[in-house]
Amino acid sequence: MSAESTKRPLGQWLVLGTGVTLLGLGEYLGLFWAPPEMAMGDVMRIIYVHVPSGWLALVAFLSTAIFSGLYLRTKTPRYDHIADASAKTGTVFNAMSLATGMIWAKPTWGVWWSWDPRLSFTLIMFLLYVAYSALRRFVDDTESRARWAAVYGIFASVSLPLVYYSANWFRSLHQPHSTPQTVDASMKLPLRINAFAFLFLMIWFIWRRYELLRADAAHESTPPPA
Amino acid sequence: MNATLFATLVAIVKKDLLIEWRTRARLSALVFFSVAALLMFSFALGADIQTMRDHAGGYLWLGLLFASVLALSEAFRVEAENRALEAVLLTPADARAVYLGKALANALLLLLLGALLVPMMLVLYDVGLDGPLHALRLLAVVALGVFAISAPGTLLAAISTNAKSKDLLLPVLLFPLLVPVLLAAVKATALVIAGDPMGDAFTWLSLLVAFNVVYWALGFLLFPSVVDE
Amino acid sequence: MVAQPYTLLGAAAEVGSGVLEGHWGFVWAAHALGLATLLGYGLYLVVKKPKG
Numbered sequence: 001m002s003a004e005s006t007k008r009p010l011g012q013w014l015v016l017g018t019g020v021t022l023l024g025l026g027e028y029l030g031l032f033w034a035p036p037e038m039a040m041g042d043v044m045r046i047i048y049v050h051v052p053s054g055w056l057a058l059v060a061f062l063s064t065a066i067f068s069g070l071y072l073r074t075k076t077p078r079y080d081h082i083a084d085a086s087a088k089t090g091t092v093f094n095a096m097s098l099a100t101g102m103i104w105a106k107p108t109w110g111v112w113w114s115w116d117p118r119l120s121f122t123l124i125m126f127l128l129y130v131a132y133s134a135l136r137r138f139v140d141d142t143e144s145r146a147r148w149a150a151v152y153g154i155f156a157s158v159s160l161p162l163v164y165y166s167a168n169w170f171r172s173l174h175q176p177h178s179t180p181q182t183v184d185a186s187m188k189l190p191l192r193i194n195a196f197a198f199l200f201l202m203i204w205f206i207w208r209r210y211e212l213l214r215a216d217a218a219h220e221s222t223p224p225p226a
Numbered sequence: 227m228n229a230t231l232f233a234t235l236v237a238i239v240k241k242d243l244l245i246e247w248r249t250r251a252r253l254s255a256l257v258f259f260s261v262a263a264l265l266m267f268s269f270a271l272g273a274d275i276q277t278m279r280d281h282a283g284g285y286l287w288l289g290l291l292f293a294s295v296l297a298l299s300e301a302f303r304v305e306a307e308n309r310a311l312e313a314v315l316l317t318p319a320d321a322r323a324v325y326l327g328k329a330l331a332n333a334l335l336l337l338l339l340g341a342l343l344v345p346m347m348l349v350l351y352d353v354g355l356d357g358p359l360h361a362l363r364l365l366a367v368v369a370l371g372v373f374a375i376s377a378p379g380t381l382l383a384a385i386s387t388n389a390k391s392k393d394l395l396l397p398v399l400l401f402p403l404l405v406p407v408l409l410a411a412v413k414a415t416a417l418v419i420a421g422d423p424m425g426d427a428f429t430w431l432s433l434l435v436a437f438n439v440v441y442w443a444l445g446f447l448l449f450p451s452v453v454d455e
Numbered sequence: 456m457v458a459q460p461y462t463l464l465g466a467a468a469e470v471g472s473g474v475l476e477g478h479w480g481f482v483w484a485a486h487a488l489g490l491a492t493l494l495g496y497g498l499y500l501v502v503k504k505p506k507g
Contacts, residue, residue, distance in 0.1 A: 023490075023493070027486065027490070031482070031486065042478055042479055042482055043478035043481055043482060045482045045486075046481065046482055046485040046486070048486075049485055049486055049488075049489035049490075050485065050489075053489065072448070072451050089496075092492065092496050095492070096488070096489055096492045096493075099485075099488055099492075100485040100488060100489055103481050103484050103485040103488065104481065104485060106481065107478045107481050120405075120409075121406070124402050124405045124406070127401075127402035128402045128403065131398050131399050131402055134395070134398055134399075135385070135389070135395065135398075135399060138386075138389040138390045138391055138395050139388075139389045139390070140390070144388070147451050147452065147454060148385045148389070148452060150451065151381070151385070151448045151451055151452055152382075152385070152399060154444065154448060155378060155381075155382075155403060155441075155444055155448075156402075156403070158403070158440055158441075158444075159402075159406075162406060201493060201497070204497075205496060205497070205500060208500040208501070209500060212500070212503055212505050215505030215506075216505050216506045218505075219505060219506050220506070
C-alpha cells in the first residue's frame with residue numbers, strides 16, 4: 001500500500017464523525033424520546049432504521065447510474081470505481097432495509113414476507129445489484145469490465161422508480177412511502193436525523209470502498225516484477 | 227431514423243433470419259425445449275386442470291423466458307466463433323443499427339416461438355378462446371412481452387458472450403431485469419384469457435409498452451459502448 | 456404464544472417480544488441488526504487490504 005492511501009484525509013474523518021454522532025442522536029431520539037405510534041405502538045420505531053436504509057439504498061444506486069453514465073461519457077476509471085463502490089454500498093443498505101422490513105412485517109402483518117409489489121421490487125433491485133457485482137467478477141479485462149458494468153448499472157437503475165413508486169402505483173399492502181408530510185413532527189425529527197446519519201455513513205462507505213478499488217486498480221495495472 | 231441506419235438494420239435482420247432458417251435444427255430444438263418445458267410444468271403441478279387453466283399465462287411465460295435465454299445465448303455464438311461481429315463493426319455500419327437488427331431478429335424468433343406455444347398452451351392447459359379476435363389479442367400480448375425480453379436480452383447476450391462462464395452469466399444478468407416484464411406479461415395474458423371485468427388489462431399493457439420504450443431506447447443508446455473497439 | 460420455531464431469527468424475535476412488553480423485541484432486533492450491519496461493513500472496509 002502506498003503512503004498516500006494509508007493517510008486518511010481529514011474530510012473522511014469528519015464525514016465518519018458526523019455520521020456516527022448523528023446516528024447516536026437519532027437512535028436515542030427514535031428509541032427513547034419519540035412517542036409510540038397510535039395504531040402500531042412501539043413497533044413502528046423500526047421505521048428509524050428501515051426507512052433510512054431503504055432511502056439510502058436508492059441514493060447509492062442512483063449514484064451508480066450517474067457515475068456509470070459519466071464513465072461511458074469520459075472513460076475515466078475513477079468514475080467506474082465510484083459506480084462500483086456505490087453499487088456495493090447500496091447492496092448493503094438494500095439488504096438491511098429488506099431484513100429490517102421483514103422484522104417489521106412479522107408483528108404488523110403476521111408474516112415475515114409478503115409478495116407485495118413494494119417488497120418484490122425491492123428484492124429484485126437487490127438481485128440486480130448482486131448481478132452487477134457478479135458481472136464485474138466474470139470479466140477480466142479492466143476496460144471491458146468498466147464499460148459493461150456501466151451499461152448494466154444504467155439498465156439496473158430502471159428498477160429505482162419501480163421501487164420508489166410501487167407502494168403508491170400498485171394496490172399495495174405496504175404503506176405509501178413515508179415523507180416528512182405524512183408522519184408526525186415528533187417522529188419526523190429522529191427519522192430525519194437518522195436519514196442524514198445514514199447519508200454521511202454511506203458517503204464514508206463509498207469513499208473508503210473507492211480508495212480500496214483504486215488501490216486494486218493501481219496494483220492490477222502495475223506489471224508484476226520480472 | 228436515417229436511411230443508412232435503416233438499411234443496415236434490414237440487412238442484419240435478413241442475415242439473422244436467414245441463418246436461423248438455414249440452421250433449422252437449432253430452431254426445432256428450441257421449439258422442442260419450450261414444449262417440453264410446458265409439459266413439465268403440468269407434471270410438476272399435478273394434473274389439476276383448474277390450477278392449470280388459472281395459471282396458464284404464467285406457464286406460457288416461464289416457457290418463453292427459459293427458451294429466450296437459450297435463444298439469446300445462441301444469438302451471438304455464430305459471430306463469436308468466427309469473430310464476425312468485429313467484421314460487421316469494422317464496416318461503416320452503425321453499431322446501433324446492428325443492435326436494432328439483432329434485437330429485432332431475436333424478437334421475431336421469439337414471437338414465432340410464442341405463436342407456436344400459444345396453441346400448445348390452449349390444448350395442454352384446456353384454455354378456451356372465443357374466436358380469432360381473442361386469439362389475436364393474446365398474440366398481441368405475447369408480441370409486447372417478447373419484444374421487451376429481446377431488447378435487454380440482446381444487449382446482455384452481447385456482453386455475456388464475451389465474458390467468462392457466459393451460459394451462467396446471461397440468466398443471472400437478465401432474469402432480475404425481466405421480472406417486472408414477466409409480471410406485467412403474465413397479468414395481461416391472464417386477463418386476456420379469463421376476461422377483464424375490471425378493465426385492469428390496460429394498466430399492465432401500458433406497463434409492457436413502457437418497458438419496451440425504455441429498454442429499446444437504452445439498448446439503442448448503450449450498445450455502441452458494449453461493442454466499443 | 457404461537458412461535459415460529461423454524462427460524463433462529465423468528466425464535467429470537469419471539470423470545471424477545473415475550474420478555475419485553477409489546478413488540479419491543481422486534482424493535483430491538485431490527486435496530487441491533489441495522490447497527491450491526493453498519494458496524495460490520497465499516498469494520499470490513501477498515502480491515503480490508505487492497506489486492507497484492
